Amino acid sequence: MQRWWFLDEKNGSASSLTSSPGTSTKKTKPSKPVGDRRHKFRVLVTYELLKDETIAVTGNCEALGNWEPEHCVQMQLEDGSSNIWYLEIDLPQNVAITYRYFICSMDPTSENVHVRRFETHIEPRTIPIDGASSQTDQETKIDTLGDIDGSIKLDRGWLTSETIIQFKFFDNPFLVKERIKNRLLYVKITPMNLRINAESQSLSTLLDESLSSDTRENGTDHQAYAFTEVVSMGNPKATFEQQSQFGCPYHPEDFLVFNVTVAEPENVAYLVDLYTYSSRSKEDEPPYHLGYHYILPNFLKKSEGILELPVTCASKHRPLGMMRIEYLKVTPLLPSRCNLERSFIRYWNKRWTGLDVGHRGSGTSFKASDGNVIRENTIASLKNAVAHGADMVEFDVQLSKDLVPVIYHDFDIYVSLKRKTTLEINDMLELPMRELTLEQLKNLKVYHVVEGRNREARFFDEDLDEHQPFPQLADALELIDPHCGFNIEIKWSQKLKDGSMESDLNFDSNLYVDCILKVVLEKAGNRRIVFSCFDADICTMLRLKQNLYPVMFLTLGVTSKYPSYHDPRCNSIEMAVRNSCATELLGIVAHTEDLLRDQTQVNLATEKGLIVFCWGDDNNCKDTIKHLKSLGIHAIIYDKMDIYSDKTVKVEGDNATSSQQSCSRG
Structure with missing residues (x-):
């Protein structure tokens, strides 16, 4: 390629x-x-x-x-x-x-x-x-x-100056009185303008007026300049649509997402209304207004969070129960760096199938005793994969303490307290990578988590610039052959199903994504780039903040190898496909274990027009790679390109050329 x-x-x-x-x-x-x-x-x-x-x-x-x-x-x-x-x-x-x-x-x-x-x-x-x-x-x-x-x-489109507030209802978010516990609830969200002008004497008057007219088909006189749309991930269609007069039904085990686009988020409140049908309602009778709650803008100061709110009875104005809403705030990337000249946000040439993608460059270095001889996620590892015919290289990007995007996989590192050739039990300190600046990462003697726990260093060539860990994303964009594509995985800590966090990140998610996007948009040139992430919200941000590069949703799938996530969108290919369709992503990066167990899941994605990559330890086998290509997988991410790739590669200095087999894919 x-x-x-x-x-x-x-x-x-x-x-x-x-x-x-x-x-x-x-x-x-x-x-x-x-x-x-x-x-x-x-x-x-x-x-x-x-x-x-x-x-x-x-x-x-x-x-x-x-x-x-x-x-x-x-x-x-x-x-x-x-x-x-x-x-x-x-x-x-x-x-x-x-x-x-x-x-x-x-x-x-x-x-x-x-x-x-x-x-x-x-x-x-x-x-x-x-x-x-x-x-x-x-x-x-x-x-x-x-x-x-x-x-x-x-x-x-993408965000130019507006903001999107996303409200998510899932994991049975309503706790209401026993008599209505089993009724189907309908959820409606209406953005309300809080800007006080000559026509509105007070905030309380404004809220009272909006509540008294909330069931009008044409809305209230104080609705903000905003667009509200909703999608149910339980619906196979999974597309955002305008909400109806009485909202969208929430079924058990459903996942509702409301997108509210607003120009002035600091001046907009959100009226959450719940409707349900009476147990004695007639066939043509509409649902009645069960309860409500206002979400004021000061509740939404962070980029993401969880709201636990009371539900007030619409008729008696007494407490009726509680509801839990998770929210995401997506702000525009400023200054704006995109225009309408050209977009590859969902572009994929039909000839691009069976691409070979180097995992962390030339492969993982610390999983087993036969790990790659070149340290993973280094410039040397990326170059080695390119030299052996990689169409793309995949690597992980996260931020240092001083907000510099660097290439590294794990959230934690070990720092040596002494400069010794042998390592003892008290010679190392485990730290979150995010707590060190770029300069500290470069100057301190830093070890991978596996090296630190085993007290055994595996690499001793870090005096060579291209073998050093923590290369900057900007350096990779400038030093790697521009004909090789990048699959940039955004590392972000997620909540697990048991309630724990993978790591306690202290970054604002909008700032985090903005820092990475700014480097890519400035340094990428004409290189082909695909973003990916296991976090559905980060994928949403990547998609909405720019219109140039496509985004793919990394999925864990059904597996016992890794703990499941709290967000169910990542835990099955079916949910990942629906989320990708709703958010208009390029496609999914599926766990190969899932695909080998049920090959029909490939069609589940491709029939929706989605592109499918795959990842996992199962890919490190020539026969498996060949089989996955025969299934029509668009790209396979695997280790040791020099061993598992079936390409013939000729290397002459800096000019590495692959066989016609590679070039024939575009």
């Missing part, structure tokens, strides 16, 4: 991207468009637009905003039409125009443009230089939103 994404597509080249996403300069408002030809855009919209949503167009010239969302040009509905939008505008005469349509909304307070959905075809729409069509041709030509030559791609 020598050419991906930026270089792979017909007529696509790296030179078409004049700057890296990370090199954006301060944006200025373009002057009034001036052009030599008048052009009329017309587009048919088959999607149901929500309140505050509209259609816009952007492209590669100043008149169309140079791909920047805030400089786009909004379209208008044609007279007498409910779904055809148009725009007449002057365009440059001697320039081939490329453009995209997208669904957007505008914050009425700040006038910031929010990208709701956008066309993600690798090649955008084009008006050629000699495409000065007649007025009649322009009147009859109608594009279809999201559809270019039969290829339909209209994906969720």
Whole structure:
């Protein structure tokens, strides 16, 4: 595999991207468009637009905003039409125009443009230089939103200035009185504007008014500029939809996720309403309002957390029970580093199957006595995998104390208290890696957890720069052959099913993800990159904070080798597939143990259009790798590329080339 994404597509080249996403300069408002030809855009919209949503167009010239969302040009509905939008505008005469349509909304307070959905075809729409069509041709030509030559791609946008608050209901979150314990509850969440103005004399008045009108079909007079959608992971369809008048039912063992997009999170409260049907209700009778609670913005100061809230009876205003809600707050990556020129967020070429991915570079070093002779997750290990034909290398990234992304797998390390050739029981101190700065990690004598517990050092070549542990992510992006792709696994401590934590991280999750994304967007250039993580919320953040690189959900699956997670989305391929579909991820990274036990689970993902990678110790076998490729797995992550890969590799200095077998995959 020598050419991906930026270089792979017909007529696509790296030179078409004049700057890296990370090199954006301060944006200025373009002057009034001036052009030599008048052009009329017309587009048919088959999607149901929500309140505050509209259609816009952007492209590669100043008149169309140079791909920047805030400089786009909004379209208008044609007279007498409910779904055809148009725009007449002057365009440059001697320039081939490329453009995209997208669904957007505008914050009425700040006038910031929010990208709701956008066309993600690798090649955008084009008006050629000699495409000065007649007025009649322009009147009859109608594009279809999201559809270019039969290829339909209209994906969720990314956060430009808005924030998403996600509320999650799972693990039987309602504790209510016995008489209603077994009734089906419906959950509805309504964002409420807390901004006090001349029309609202007090906060209490505002809340009283909103409560008294919460069952109106058209909502309340004080709803915020916001978009609310909900998905049930218990539903095989698993797509976010608008909530109905009486909310979404919560079934036992269900997993409900509410996404609320808001522009000013500090000024928005959330009314949680519960509805249920009376035991004596008639067939055509709607559910009645059982209870409610307000979530004020000061409850949501952290990026994630658990809320245990009382449920107040809607009729008698007395305590009715309790409910437990887990929340996630996703903030935009600022300054914005993405635009609408090109996106690979769900792009995968059909030729890319059976890719060989080097696990932690050339493989794990500390699992067994036959571990790799090169220390894992080092520049040397990554280079060695590339030299032996790796299409991609997989490695783990986490932050040092001073917020520098470094490549390392374990949460804890051992630090030597004495400089000795032999190690004794009291010569080492176990520390969380996050408690050391990059300088300390580089200068102290640091041992892997296995070395520390066994008091036996395994590697003595750390005086060589490329063999040193804790290489910076930025260094890997600059030093590894750019034709080799990166599968960057974000290390994040999760809660286990028994209630314990893998590690006590003290980082804010938004800050954590932002620090890693900024390095990638600045240093990646044209390298193909896929993010992955075992934490579904981190995957959500990675997906919503940028629109350039795809994200895959790492799944533990059903296994006895590792403890299960508290979040059930990671504990089975079925739930992982539904979560990936709902969040619009590229696909899943499945545990091979799961796939070998039930091969039909591969189809469970691919039939939904998802890409499937696989990981696990079972992959370290030539026959297993061959079998997984025959199942249509898109990429297999395994150790010791030099032993298990069936590629013929010729190495000449820095120029490592793989056989035609590798190149034939793209």
